[in-house]
Structure formats: structure tokens, C-alpha cells
Amino acid sequence: MDLSIEVEEGTIFGLVGPNGSGKTTTLKLLLGLIYPTAGSGTVFDLPLGSPEYKRRIGFLPEGPYFYDHLNAVELLAFYGGLFGMSGAALQDRIEELLHMVGMWDRREIRVRNYSRGMLQRIGLAQALINDPDLVFLDEPTAGLDPPAQMEMRRLMVDLRRQGKTVFLCSHLLKDMEPICDSVAILARGVVRRQGRIRDLLGAESGRFRLRVAGGNGFSLDSLRDRSLDLKIEGEEITMLFANQQQALAAAQEIADNGGTILELGAQTRSLEDVFIEAVAAGGDE
Amino acid sequence: MQAIYRVAVATFHEAWRRRFLNAILVFAVLIIGSSWTLTYLQPGAELKLLIDIGLGSIRFFGMLIAVFLGVRLISDEIEKRTIHTILTKPVTRAQFLLGKFFGSLATVLSNMALMGIAFYVVFAYKGSKFMVQGAAQGSESASPGISTDFIYGNIAKAIGLSFVEMTVLTAVSVMASTLFSWIMAAIFSFFVYFVGQAADFFKSLANPARGTGFGGQIVFNAIYGIIPHFEVFDMREAIIKGTYVGWDTLGMHVGLGLVYAILIMLVAFLAFMNREV
Amino acid sequence: MKKQRGVQVVGWLAVLILLVGLQPLSNAVNYRRLVLGMKSPTPLTKMVDFDPTAVTGVIMGAALGGFQGVAASMLWMKMEELWDSGKGTWLECLNVMRTVTLLDPHWLEPWRITGWHLAYNLYVETKDPKLQAIYLAKGLDALKEGISWNPNTHELYLELAWTYFDRVRDYENATKWFRAALQFPHPEFVERMIAHAYERLPDLDRALDWYDYCLKRNPDDGTAKGATATIRLRYLPAWRLMQAGKYDEAIRAIDRYLEVEPNGTIALHVKAHIYEQAGREREALDVWRLAARLSALDHQARRKANELAAKLGVTLLPSEQAPSYYLEQMQEPRRLEVPQRRLR
Numbered sequence: 067m068d069l070s071i072e073v074e075e076g077t078i079f080g081l082v083g084p085n086g087s088g089k090t091t092t093l094k095l096l097l098g099l100i101y102p103t104a105g106s107g108t109v110f111d112l113p114l115g116s117p118e119y120k121r122r123i124g125f126l127p128e129g130p131y132f133y134d135h136l137n138a139v140e141l142l143a144f145y146g147g148l149f150g151m152s153g154a155a156l157q158d159r160i161e162e163l164l165h166m167v168g169m170w171d172r173r174e175i176r177v178r179n180y181s182r183g184m185l186q187r188i189g190l191a192q193a194l195i196n197d198p199d200l201v202f203l204d205e206p207t208a209g210l211d212p213p214a215q216m217e218m219r220r221l222m223v224d225l226r227r228q229g230k231t232v233f234l235c236s237h238l239l240k241d242m243e244p245i246c247d248s249v250a251i252l253a254r255g256v257v258r259r260q261g262r263i264r265d266l267l268g269a270e271s272g273r274f275r276l277r278v279a280g281g282n283g284f285s286l287d288s289l290r291d292r293s294l295d296l297k298i299e300g301e302e303i304t305m306l307f308a309n310q311q312q313a314l315a316a317a318q319e320i321a322d323n324g325g326t327i328l329e330l331g332a333q334t335r336s337l338e339d340v341f342i343e344a345v346a347a348g349g350d351e
Numbered sequence: 352m353q354a355i356y357r358v359a360v361a362t363f364h365e366a367w368r369r370r371f372l373n374a375i376l377v378f379a380v381l382i383i384g385s386s387w388t389l390t391y392l393q394p395g396a397e398l399k400l401l402i403d404i405g406l407g408s409i410r411f412f413g414m415l416i417a418v419f420l421g422v423r424l425i426s427d428e429i430e431k432r433t434i435h436t437i438l439t440k441p442v443t444r445a446q447f448l449l450g451k452f453f454g455s456l457a458t459v460l461s462n463m464a465l466m467g468i469a470f471y472v473v474f475a476y477k478g479s480k481f482m483v484q485g486a487a488q489g490s491e492s493a494s495p496g497i498s499t500d501f502i503y504g505n506i507a508k509a510i511g512l513s514f515v516e517m518t519v520l521t522a523v524s525v526m527a528s529t530l531f532s533w534i535m536a537a538i539f540s541f542f543v544y545f546v547g548q549a550a551d552f553f554k555s556l557a558n559p560a561r562g563t564g565f566g567g568q569i570v571f572n573a574i575y576g577i578i579p580h581f582e583v584f585d586m587r588e589a590i591i592k593g594t595y596v597g598w599d600t601l602g603m604h605v606g607l608g609l610v611y612a613i614l615i616m617l618v619a620f621l622a623f624m625n626r627e628v
Numbered sequence: 629m630k631k632q633r634g635v636q637v638v639g640w641l642a643v644l645i646l647l648v649g650l651q652p653l654s655n656a657v658n659y660r661r662l663v664l665g666m667k668s669p670t671p672l673t674k675m676v677d678f679d680p681t682a683v684t685g686v687i688m689g690a691a692l693g694g695f696q697g698v699a700a701s702m703l704w705m706k707m708e709e710l711w712d713s714g715k716g717t718w719l720e721c722l723n724v725m726r727t728v729t730l731l732d733p734h735w736l737e738p739w740r741i742t743g744w745h746l747a748y749n750l751y752v753e754t755k756d757p758k759l760q761a762i763y764l765a766k767g768l769d770a771l772k773e774g775i776s777w778n779p780n781t782h783e784l785y786l787e788l789a790w791t792y793f794d795r796v797r798d799y800e801n802a803t804k805w806f807r808a809a810l811q812f813p814h815p816e817f818v819e820r821m822i823a824h825a826y827e828r829l830p831d832l833d834r835a836l837d838w839y840d841y842c843l844k845r846n847p848d849d850g851t852a853k854g855a856t857a858t859i860r861l862r863y864l865p866a867w868r869l870m871q872a873g874k875y876d877e878a879i880r881a882i883d884r885y886l887e888v889e890p891n892g893t894i895a896l897h898v899k900a901h902i903y904e905q906a907g908r909e910r911e912a913l914d915v916w917r918l919a920a921r922l923s924a925l926d927h928q929a930r931r932k933a934n935e936l937a938a939k940l941g942v943t944l945l946p947s948e949q950a951p952s953y954y955l956e957q958m959q960e961p962r963r964l965e966v967p968q969r970r971l972r
Contacts, residue, residue: 097439099628101632117441125439131431133361135368147357148440192436202439396705399735403697411695497737551658576651582667583657587697588734589666592781600660607650607657614646621639624632 069257071250075199078222078232080242080263082341083252092252093204093235097125109200121149124193128204128235130185134178138169138188141177145192163191167221183214190221200231207241219245243337251344258344266340273333274313276305281325289316306333354442355450362454366420376462379412383469387477398481399497402590405470406509413463413517414544420455421524422536425623434628448529448623452616456521460514467510474506498593508596509586515608516584520544522612523579526619529626546574547581579611668734668778700732718749729774736783739774743767743784747791767791785809786818793821797927799829816842820851828928830897832859832867863898875906891922893929900932909936920948 069092073079083089094100095107098115112119132141139160146156164170167187180188186206193201206222207215222245225232236242242249243263250260259266273294279301286303290296292312293305307313317327366372386404389397425448428434437447482499523543527536546553557563557571583604589596661667707724722745728738747767751760771788778784789805792798802825809818823838836859842852862885869878882899886892896919903912913936919929930948937944 097435099435099438117443120439120441123439125436127432127435129432130436131433132436133365133433135365144357144361145436145440148354148437148442150353150441189436196440396701396708400698400701400705403695403701407695407698577647580654580658583654583661586666588668589664591735592665594665596664596666600664600666603653603657603660607653610646610650610653614643614650617639617643617646621636621643624635624639 069255071257072248072260073231073233074248075231076226076229077247078226078234078245080234080236080246080249081252082236082239082242082249082337084237084345086254087252088255089235089237089252090204091255093202096233097123097202121196122199124196124198124201126186126189126193126201126203126206128208130189132177132185132188132192134180135176137176138164138173138191141188142192142195145195149196151195159195159197163194166194166224167191168217182209183211186210186214186218190218194225198230200233201225202233202235204235205238206234207236207238215241239337239341249337251341253345259340263337267335267337274307274310275329275331275333276307276313276317276327277329278303278305278317278320278325278327281320281323283323284319284325289319292316302328354440354446355453358437358442358447358450359452359454359457362424362451363457366455366458369420372416372420372458372462375412375415376465379408379466380469382408383466383473387473389477398478398499399591401474401477401481402497402506403587405474406506406513406587406590409463409466409470409510410513410516412466413459413513414520416462417455417459417517417520418524418537418540418544420458421521422528422533422540424451424455424525425528426531426533426536429626429628438628444624445620448525448616448620452522452525452619455525456518459517459521463510463514463517470510471506475503478502497591500593501595502590502593505586505590505594505596508601509590511601512584512586512604515605516581519579519581519584519608519611519615522615522619526615526622529619529623543578544581547579548585550575550578550580550582553578579615580607583607662780665780668780697732697735700728700735700738703728703731704738718745718753721745722750726770729770733774733777736774736778736781739770739778739784740787743771743774743787743791746770747795751795764795768796780812782809782812782814782818785812786814789821789825793825797828797925798931799825799928803829803834816845819845820849823852823855827855827859828894828897830863830894830901832863832898835859836864862892863895866898866902870902870905875902875908878902893919893923893926896922896929900929909940913937913940913942917944917948921945 071079071081071092081089081092091100095102096109096114098120101115107114109119110122112122133144136144142160142163143156146152146159151159161170164173167190169184169187169191172184175184177185177188190203190206193203203222207218210218219241222232222234226247234242234246246263248260248262249266251258286296289303289305293307293316295306297304305313305316307316313330317330321327383405386401389401425434428437428451434447438444442450482502520540524536524540527539530536531539553571554575557568557575559568563571586596588594703724707721707728710721710724722742725738725742725745728735729742732738744767746763750763751767754760754763768788768791771784771791774784775788785805785808789802789809792805793802796802803822806818806822806825810822819838819842823835823842826832826835826838829835836856839852839856839859842849843856846852863882866878866882866885869875869881879899879902882895882902886895886899889895896915900912900915900919903909903915913933916929916933916936919926920933923929924947933944933948936942937948
């Protein structure tokens with residue numbers, strides 16, 4: 067099986083795919099946790115799994131679990147020790163990271179008493195202990211409550227700002243869309259679609275979407291004739307128009323008849339649409 | 352080296368926090384300590400009982416600790432996926448495995464050392480009393496049925512050999528841990544230990560003089576050749592018979608134990624290298 | 629990956645080499661343990677019919693790990709409690725003893741006590757000759773089984789030899805097992821016991837040789853000195869004449885001493901022996917019968933009388949009959965070899 071993924075340095079890259087698509091296997095290969103049955107791989111011109119390579123990467127596993135008898139400082143000291151770090155340099159780095167992930171005040175709590183969010187934070191901190199160039203994050207937002215998800219996304223954007231390359235792995239497309247610079251869609255071990263997210267979503271389709279509620283006196287039939295598509299869900303009507311003029315005219319008409327404009331704008335596709343399309347396209351393989 | 356040391360230290364600390372290990376240690380020390388209350392019963396019998404309880408406890412509880420600690424060492428890391436964050440750091444699999452092994456070995460031996468100290472204290476106090484009492488009875492040997500020659504030295508050496516024995520057993524359970532789930536690994540380790548305790552018996556079963564068939568000879572000799580001879584680390588007979596055991600002999604025993612441990616850890620590494628984590 | 633596969637191949641080769649290279653070291657350690665007496669070999673061949681539970685004992689012992697000795701010690705103490713309190717019957721004590729020997733077969737004391745208990749206590753306890761025969765045979769067998777587990781130390785050989793000497797009065801077996809004890813470090817009196825046994829066999833030349841050895845080792849050995857003087861004075865003249873083939877003169881010589889002490893056991897044995905050497909079996913039989921009548925404990929005379937009477941078709945008086953255990957034993961002769969010191 068051939069697998070080629072292009073990741074630009076200093077960007078956030080998302081590897082997305084349904085369960086069983088080979089995401090985890092790909093990730094494990096890239097991390098050097100498993101060996102390819104044939105052939106080999108390199109990143110930064112270093113063989114996968116080599117110590118030199120491992121010095122330059124960081125990894126946050128999905129649903130991370132750590133030696134739970136340690137507290138945050140001890141845990142990070144342990145991981146730092148694996149890199150040969152020690153003394154004041156290590157202590158400084160630990161303090162910096164704990165501040166960064168917002169765990170400094172809670173540094174004395176033992177890992178066994180951590181909440182899901184705290185585990186994720188300390189997990190990110192341990193992935194960054196060696197100041198890596200490339201960070202692998204496996205489902206970093208899964209299982210987190212909305213504020214924690216937002217915090218996690220902010221941290222990822224921060225990493226990009228620091229010039230690090232972030233390699234995300236997730237099936238939560240909505241979380242990926244706003245922060246990824248580029249993605250690769252993986253299904254059944256094959257990359258179906260790959261590229262910058264803007265290109266993939268194809269922002270300018272030219273169509274406009276109008277969503278309204280309430281009002282009466284306007285002709286539903288007329289609207290149905292003029293629109294490309296019209297759906298009624300309870301009070302709400304959603305319409306799709308070929309251009310901006312038609313959409314504006316329809317909006318005006320509804321507003322004049324006491325309706326409320328809920329949404330009016332250019333129609334965009336979501337990552338989810340692209341994903342479903344890509345997976346379906348290769349479905350008969 | 353740094354990585355091995357770090358993993359070993361972490362393993363050691365984690366192991367010492369395991370409740371069941373602490374419970375075993377407390378229980379063992381209590382049993383050894385209980386022989387303090389042993390009173391004069393019959394010349395020889397109480398001295399032998401004292402030694403049997405002490406050495407027996409060290410070996411038996413040492414065995415429990417070595418097996419139950421060792422068998423969860425690798426499989427737990429894989430199951431809980433803690434291994435992922437470690438192996439993606441600059442730690443090779445060999446370093447990780449050795450670190451885990453040395454960490455648990457340090458735990459096993461420190462536990463046994465505490466039991467050994469408890470026993471030696473009890474023995475130094477009670478043993479001398481029993482020996483004096485035996486002598487006062489005017490019997491030709493101080494305690495019939497048990498010789499008191501070299502008894503203090505032999506007991507120290509016996510404790511030392513039980514350390515070597517448990518080093519080998521720890522290696523066996525670590526190896527089992529790289530291959531099986533922990534329950535399977537525990538069964539495997541106990542099986543190897545018990546068969547190894549009776550290795551000589553299998554050797555004698557293989558003897559054609561016993562009327563063993565050709566197939567049986569091959570099977571029993573194979574078992575004898577492969578299984579670690581745990582029984583050679585047993586010095587009870589030397590203590591009872593008052594045999595002097597020289598340092599060169601002791602060195603040979605230790606050497607044999609180390610070769611066993613290296614061999615087993617090599618197998619463990621070869622199995623672990625291919626293991627999906 | 630190629631590199632991985634290479635490591636595997638080299639690794640397993642190393643495992644194989646280590647495993648093969650380990651065997652000489654393992655053998656050396658095992659050899660040393662046997663030589664030094666750090667362990668006794670597991671019996672290879674059956675000296676006597678093993679109690680089949682011996683196998684169970686070995687496996688149980690292994691399963692108990694370090695605690696096999698504790699279990700044995702506890703049981704042994706239980707046995708002593710039964711014994712001392714008088715609550716347990718002697719048979720109950722015997723059962724516990726046997727269990728201890730199975731659990732910890734390298735502990736000598738239980739073997740010694742078991743043999744003694746059977747051959748002495750239980751033997752005396754019953755008046756049934758058949759049972760007596762069984763107890764005595766079992767006592768001897770227990771000691772032999774103990775020897776097969778512990779062949780490299782003198783204690784059980786000594787115990788077995790003493791039982792033959794003192795209980796059975798079978799001086800041939802007594803000398804054989806006393807001599808077996810000589811292979812290992814042993815107390816001084818063993819050589820003297822061999823001389824005593826030869827004296828009673830009788831084999832006066834060998835007896836004198838062994839007394840001589842004792843005197844050379846320790847010139848102040850009073851027993852050896854006295855015994856040598858007695859033999860020379862009382863029996864040796866007759867013995868020498870017998871060896872020269874002058875049987876009539878030999879009989880006269882020993883008779884001179886028998887006039888002084890008519891029921892001298894050794895003198896009677898010597899006299900019977902002279903008749904046997906001369907081929908005068910009927911007269912030999914008469915002497916053995918006389919010795920048997922004179923001493924109820926002279927089992928050797930009773931046995932010899934029994935053997936000769938059977939050969940010559942003579943009916944013995946009840947007081948001349950061999951002890952029942954002899955009759956039992958003679959039906960099924962046991963061939964026993966002295967195990968040589970086995971190191972492997």
C-alpha cells in the first residue's frame with residue numbers, strides 16, 4: 067500500500083477519516099510504534115522510529131493515560147528525563163509548559179485524580195516537553211466539554227504561531243475545519259482527497275442561501291419557482307438561489323410581509339460534505 | 352543508560368505504591384516475626400522450623416511478588432497505552448524493556464531484603480537460644496536432625512541465592528508479560544517455576560533405567576534442558592547438613608542465574624520487538 | 629523491515645547458543661552441589677518398592693515452593709505432640725512420620741525415627757509373629773528408601789546397619805551396611821561396630837583386622853584392646869587350627885573354652901562354623917540348635933539351624949525355630965546392592 071502525505075512546515079495538518087480507515091495505523095507508522103511490513107519511511111530525512119527523529123517529535127495519544135501516582139511536575143520531569151533533560155533547564159521548561167496549558171495552579175494534584183480535560187492538558191504538555199518541531203495529536207478534542215475544546219484549539223493555533231508543525235488526527239470534522247490549514251481524507255487505507263482546506267471546500271460556488279421564518283402573504287409557489295431548492299421545516303423555510311440578486315429580492319419580499327430573515331449568504335460547503343463525498347466516491351472500490 | 356535508568360526508577364516507584372505488594376510484604380514480615388514466639392518443643396525441631404519459616408517465607412513471598420509484579424509490567428503498559436508516550440520519546444524498545452525489568456527487579460529484591468533482615472534478626476536472637484538449649488541437653492550434636500555447622504553463613508548465603516532465584520523468575524514473568532495477557536503470563540510463570548523446582552525429578556524420569564520409553568526420554572530431557580533449574584538455588588539441605596559452601600561455588604550459582612536471566616531477557620526482547628503496541 | 633529480521637535471526641541464534649552453552653555450567657553446578665552435599669540426588673532406580681505417593685510428595689513439595697520444609701516441620705511437631713501426649717496411637721504417629729518423609733525426603737531425622745519406630749516400637753507392641761515380620765521388614769525398607777533419597781551421608785546407613793546388628797542379628801547385612809557408611813564422613817565407632825559384627829558372624833580374621841585398625845587409629849581404644857585380647861585368648865587357637873584343616877583339634881580347642889563358659893555365644897558360633905567348614909553339617913546343626921535354645925535372642929543361630937534343618941530333613945523344636953520374620957523373608961529373598969556414591 068502506498069501512502070503519501072504532504073505536510074507543510076509550520077501549518078496545522080489534519081488527517082481525517084472514518085473509523086477503520088487506517089488513521090491510527092498511519093499515525094503509529096509515523097511515530098515509529100509499528101514497523102512497515104515492507105519498505106521504510108522518513109521524516110525530516112530521518113528514519114521513522116530512530117532516536118534522532120524521536121527527539122524532534124511530540125505525541126499526544128487519544129484518551130491519554132499516564133503513570134497515575136505522579137503529579138504534573140513529576141510526570142513532566144519523568145518525560146523530560148527520557149530526553150536527558152535535567153536540572154534548572156527542565157524545571158523552567160516544566161513551569162513554562164504548565165503555565166501554557168493552564169495547569170500551574172493544579173501542579174500538585176496526582177494524575178489519578180485528573181479530569182478528562184486535565185489529562186488532555188498534561189498530555190499536550192508532555193508532548194511539548196522537548197520543544198518538538200512536529201507534534202502529533204490524536205483526537206485532541208474528543209471527550210472534552212465545549213470550553214475545553216475551544217481552549218485546546220487555541221493551544222493548537224498557538225503552536226502554529228510558534229512555528230511548529232501540528233499533525234492532527236480526528237474524526238471530529240467540525241473541530242478540524244476552523245483550525246486546519248490543510249487536510250488529507252483517508253478511507254480504507256487510501257488518501258481520497260488532500261490539499262489546503264480552502265481549495266477543498268471550494269468557497270465560491272456562486273449560489274446563495276436564504277433562511278427565513280414567519281410572515282404571511284407572500285407566494286410560496288412563486289418562491290419555489292424562482293429558487294433552485296426550497297425546504298420547509300416547521301416555521302422555517304430554507305431556499306437556494308442562483309445569484310445574489312434573486313436572493314436579495316426574495317428576502318426583501320418576505321421581510322415586507324412580516325417574515326424574519328434568519329440567514330442570508332453565499333452557500334459554502336462544510337468539510338463534512340467534502341468528506342462524505344470523498345468517502346462515497348471511493349466507496350465501490 | 353539514562354533512559355533505562357529513568358524507566359527503572361519510574362517502575363520502582365510505581366511498584367512500591369501497589370497495595371497488594373505492600374500487603375504481601377507486611378504479611379511475610381508478620382509470618383517471619385511470628386516465629387519469635389516459637390518456644391522450645393523438641394531439640395532440633397524448632398531450629399529447623401525457624402529456618403524453614405524464614406527462608407520459606409522469603410522464597411514464597413518473593414516468588415509471589417516477582418510473578419505478580421512481572422506479569423503486569425509490559426501488558427499493562429500496552430493495555431493502558433502508557434507505552435505510547437514513552438516509546439515516542441528517544442527510548443528504544445530494548446531500553447524500555449530493560450528499564451522495566453531492572454525497576455521491578457529492584458522492587459522484588461528490596462522487598463526480599465526487608466524480609467531477609469526481619470528473618471536474620473529473629474534468627475540471630477531465637478536461633479542461638481535453641482542451639483544453646485540443644486547443647487545443654489548434652490546430645491552429641493547440638494540439635495539432632497540439623498547441623499549447626501556454618502549455620503549463620505549458610506543462612507546468609509541461602510538468602511543471597513534466593514535473590515538470584517527471584518532474578519531469574521522476574522525475567523521469566525517479564526518475558527511472559529511481553530507474550531501473554533497478565534493472567535496467562537502468571538499461570539505460565541508459576542508453571543515454569545514449579546517445573547523448574549523439580550527439574551532434577553524430570554531428569555530422573557528421563558532415565559531409561561526407570562523404564563522410560565524413547566519418546567518420554569526426549570520429552571523429559573528437553574524439559575530438563577530448557578527449563579531454568581530453580582532448584583539449584585535451594586540451599587536448605589546444605590543448612591540442615593551443615594555443609595560449608597565456598598565462595599567459588601556460590602559464584603557458580605550466581606553465574607548460572609545470570610546466564611538464565613540474560614537468556615530469558617533476550618527471548619523477551621525478541622518477542623517484544625515484534626509485538627504491536 | 630530487513631534490519632528487524634536480521635536482529636531476529638541473530639537474536640534467536642544467540643538464544644540457541646546460550647541455551648547450549650548453559651548446559652555445561654548447569655551440569656557443573658549440579659555436580660558441585662552433589663559433591664559438596666548441598667543436595668542429594670533424586671533416586672534414579674528403585675532400591676525398594678517406592679510408596680507411589682513419593683511422586684505426589686515430590687510434586688507437592690515443588691508446588692509449595694519454599695514452604696515444603698515448613699509443612700514437613702509442622703507435621704513433625706504434630707507427630708511429636710501425638711507421641712508425647714500419648715493421645716495418638718503408634719500407628720497414627722507412623723502415618724504422620726511417613727507423610728513427613730514424603731514431603732521433605734532429604735530431612736534425615738524422620739527417616740531414622742520411622743525406621744526405628746517400626747522395627748522396635750511397633751515390633752514389640754504386637755505379639756503376632758506375622759505382624760512382627762511385617763513391621764520389621766517395613767522398618768528396614770523405610771531406612772532403605774531413606775538411603776535412596778540421601779545416599780551421600782552416613783546417618784541412614786548407620787541406622788540400617790544398627791537395626792540389622794541389634795534387632796535382626798543379621799551380621800552379614802550389618803557388616804555390609806556399616807561398611808557402606810564408611811564411604812562418607814562418619815563417627816569413630818563405625819569401624820569398631822564392623823569389628824563387632826565380624827566377631828559375631830563369625831569371621832575372626834576380619835574382626836581382628838578391624839580392631840587392629842581401631843587400635844592403630846587410637847592406641848587407647850579400650851574396647852578394641854579388650855576384644856582383641858579375648859579373641860586371641862579364647863577363639864583364635866581353634867580358628868587357626870580350622871584354617872589349617874585340623875578340624876578335630878580345632879573342635880577340641882574350642883571345647884576347652886566352652887567348658888569354662890558353656891553358653892558363650894561367640895564360642896558356639898565358632899564351633900558351629902568349624903563343623904560347617906569340615907562339612908559335618910549334622911554336628912553343625914546340633915551346635916546351632918544348642919545356641920538357639922540357650923539364647924532366645926540368638927537369631928543367627930536360629931536362622932542357621934533352620935537352614936540346615938531344612939536341608940537335612942530334621943524337625944526342630946519350637947524353641948529352636950527361626951523367628952517368624954526370617955521365615956517370611958526367606959520366602960522372598962531381597963537382593964540389595966549397596967549404592968555406590970552417585971554423583972550424577
